[in-house]
Amino acid sequence: DAGITQSPRYKITETxxxxxxxxxxxxxxxxxxxxxxxxxxxxRLIYYSAAADITDKGEVPDGYVVSRSKTENFPLTxxxxxxxxxxxxxxxxxxxxxxxxxxxxxxxxxxIL
Amino acid sequence: AQSVTxxxxxxxxxxxxxxxxxxxxxxxxxxxxxxxxxxPNQGLQLxxxxxxxxxxxxxxxxxxxxxxxxxTSFHLRKPSVHISDTAEYFCASLGGxxxxxxxxxxxxxxxx
Numbered sequence: 514d515a516g517i518t519q520s521p522r523y524k525i526t527e528t529x530x531x532x533x534x535x536x537x538x539x540x541x542x543x544x545x546x547x548x549x550x551x552x553x554x555x556x557r558l559i560y561y562s563a564a565a566d567i568t569d570k571g572e573v574p575d576g577y578v579v580s581r582s583k584t585e586n587f588p589l590t591x592x593x594x595x596x597x598x599x600x601x602x603x604x605x606x607x608x609x610x611x612x613x614x615x616x617x618x619x620x621x622x623x624x625i626l
Numbered sequence: 627a628q629s630v631t632x633x634x635x636x637x638x639x640x641x642x643x644x645x646x647x648x649x650x651x652x653x654x655x656x657x658x659x660x661x662x663x664x665x666p667n668q669g670l671q672l673x674x675x676x677x678x679x680x681x682x683x684x685x686x687x688x689x690x691x692x693x694x695x696x697x698t699s700f701h702l703r704k705p706s707v708h709i710s711d712t713a714e715y716f717c718a719s720l721g722g723x724x725x726x727x728x729x730x731x732x733x734x735x736x737x738x
Binding site: 544546553554555556558561563571603605607609610611612614615616617618619620 | 668
C-alpha cells in the first residue's frame with residue numbers, strides 16, 4: 514500500500530542503549546523529516562533530508578543521528594538514549610514543493626527508562 | 627524568519643456549537659498556509675490549505691478557513707461541531723523554504 518510507515522509503533526528501552534526508529538515511504542518524495550512531539554512543545558523538527566545522501570539539522574538535533582542512503586528510507590538513531598528523549602516521534606515526507614503538504618506516519622511512542 | 631502562533635492551547639465546546647480555532651502567522655515573504663488534524667494515536671493529516679485565489683478554503687468535513695493578509699491570520703471555523711471532531715489541530719506555514727513552520731497546536735474538545 515502506498516504511504517508512509519513507521520516502525521516500531523511502540524518501544525521501551527533503557528538509558529544508554531542505542532535505538533533506531535525506521536521510516537519508509539512509497540511515494541518517492543524527495544523531502545523527509547523527523548519530528549518529536551511533546552506536551553507543551555508541539556512538533557519540533559529533529560532532522561530533515563532533501564534527497565538521498567543529503568541531511569540537515571533541525572531545531573533539536575542533539576543526541577540523534579540520521580542517514581538516507583535510499584530515497585524511501587530515513588532511519589533515526591538515538592546513539593545513547595536518555596530519559597529526556599522519551600517522546601512520540603513522527604516521520605513525514607513531502608514532494609519538495611511549497612504548495613504541497615507533508616504526509617505523516619502514525620508515529621513511534623518511545624519510552625526510555 | 628517565520629512564526630505561527632495558535633492563540634488557544636485548548637478549546638472546549640459543546641456538540642453542535644460553532645467553533646473557531648485561531649492562527650496568526652508572520653513572514654517576510656508570501657506564504658502558503660495549512661491546517662492539519664491529529665486524531666489520538668495517529669499522525670497529522672492535511673485538513674485544508676490556502677495557496678492562492680479565493681481567501682476562503684473548505685475541507686470535505688465542514689471546516690473552513692479564511693486567509694486574511696491584513697491581519698496575518700488563517701483562522702479555522704466550523705459552524706456545528708461533532709464529537710468526532712475532537713482532536714489536535716495544527717496550523718502551519720510554508721514561506722521561503724520547504725521546511726514548514728508549525729504552531730504549537732490547539733486541542734479541540736467537543737462535549738456531548
